[in-house]
Amino acid sequence: MxxxxxxxxxxxxxxxxxxxxxxxxxxxxxxxxxxxxxxxxxxxxxxxxxxxxxxxxxxxxxxxxxxxxxxxxxxxxxxxxxxxxxxxxxxxxxxxxxxxxxxxxxxxxxxxxxxxxxxxxxxxxxxxxxxxxxxxxxxxxxxxxxxxxxxxxxxxxxxxxPSPSMQVQDLISSFGAKGLSASDLVALSGAHSFGQTHCSFVTPRLYPSLDKTMDKAFGEALQKECPRRGPGGTVLNNNVVTDPNALSNQYYKNVIARQVMFTSDQTLTTSSNATARMVQDNADDPVGWMARFAGAMVKMGGIEVLTGTQGEIRKVCGATNSGS
Structure with a gap:
């Protein structure tokens, strides 16, 4: 730790x-x-x-x-x-x-x-x-x-x-429908500091012309990785700036630098002053982001849960106990 x-x-x-x-x-x-x-x-x-x-x-x-x-x-x-x-x-x-x-x-x-x-x-x-x-x-x-x-x-x-192509107000509505706030949305978006995606999710921002909200050099590098008629299944790291397998507040620095993959990432700073301030706060305060991310994970983990005698305890995760 x-x-x-x-x-x-x-x-x-x-x-x-x-x-x-x-x-x-x-x-x-x-x-x-x-x-x-x-x-x-x-x-x-x-x-x-x-x-x-x-x-x-x-x-x-x-x-x-x-x-x-x-x-x-x-x-x-x-x-x-x-x-x-x-x-x-x-x-x-x-x-x-x-x-x-x-x-x-x-x-x-x-x-x-x-x-x-x-x-x-x-x-x-x-x-x-x-x-x-x-x-x-x-x-x-x-x-x-x-x-x-x-x-x-x-x-x-x-x-x-929520779709990677969503704008911020639609994202806020989508999270709100699950009982999560705009702050939770921004905190959980930090998970895009690690992990992978595919070219098919990124090319809408690259063609027919580069998304103006994307850093030009970053976009041109992505065009080389994801050519216009190339395979959509090509795997990309969400974070190409630092360790792609590290969960951190680097994501927010990438958003501010306009070096993120999805519209749903960049819209946090380009479409809302409120979420843009949250992005800046998380970029400036890694410990504060950890607390907000942790709280949002727990909150998300309570969405529409089954408890008590509802549902079942599966013997294997891929099948119900009845096996039907």
Whole structure:
């Protein structure tokens, strides 16, 4: 852990406690498995650390999976379900996300110590939290108690997931529909400091002419990576300025320099004075951004959760217990 992260740990925990109490996820609890599976969070952390150590790009993949899961049907692990008779068109068919096998690996590690106790939804939340520790050098508490859903439908995605082409007011509305604020939007956008994307998501800003809100030299370099009629599946690092696998406030410096991939990134400074100030604050204050990011992650983790006797605790993350 960095010195800055160590110094702000108390601040992070305080921000998180306030965030959880102010959301509809009050039924979630810190140390939820302290009695039923005391080793749960340690098992998730150890497995996640091994996965990210072997492949540093996986930290961002876990955070992105968590985001997509929570925004579509709430944080119920619906994003993890494979195709089946009861789920003929699951969410995972719509968007080429990475990390499904890795989540299964973590689930297997948890099942080895506490079979049938820990939900896939909580495992994904903990893995996303631990990815911040591994890739960003700061940690925070994540409440548990989510249960797994039994349905997944790719048709739920278009109306739920914010698009990379969205302008700021549409982004604020999209996040607001999930109970998240403009500050949460800007804080969570910091996840674009690491991870990968494809040329197909970037070329709308490159052709037929370079987006005027993009730094010219940065855009011309991207045009070389993503030629007009080139393969849209070419992989790019979200952050080409510093370590592409480090979660940090570098993202906000990139936004200010107009060196970011998506319209949804650049619009934070070009279309709203309020979000532009937030971007500047996060660029200037890495410790403050850590606290805001952590609080927003916890808040997002409470979206439309299943608790109590709702849903189920899946035996494997890719299928419901009925197997249908």
């Amino acid at each position: 960095t010195m800055a992260a160590s110094a702000c740990q108390g601040l992070l925990l305080g921000a998180l406690a306030a965030a959880v109490l102010s959301t509809a996820s009050a039924t979630l609890q810190y140390d939820f498995y302290s009695s039923s599976c005391p080793q749960a969070e340690e098992a998730v952390r150890n497995a996640t650390m091994k996965i990210v150590s072997d492949n540093p790009t996986m930290g961002a993949a876990f955070v992105r999976l968590f985001f997509h899961d929570c925004f579509v049907k709430g944080c119920d692990a619906s994003i993890l379900l494979d195709q089946s008779n009861s789920n003929p068109q699951p969410e995972k068919l719509a968007i080429p996300l990475r990390g499904y096998d890795a989540v299964n690996t973590i689930k297997a590690a948890v099942e080895a110590v506490c079979p049938g106790v820990v939900s896939c939804a909580d495992i994904l939340a903990y893995a996303a939290r631990d990815s911040a520790m591994i890739s960003g050098g700061f940690t925070f508490a994540m409440p548990g108690g989510r249960r797994d859903g039994i349905g997944s439908d790719l048709n739920d995605i278009p109306a739920s997931i």
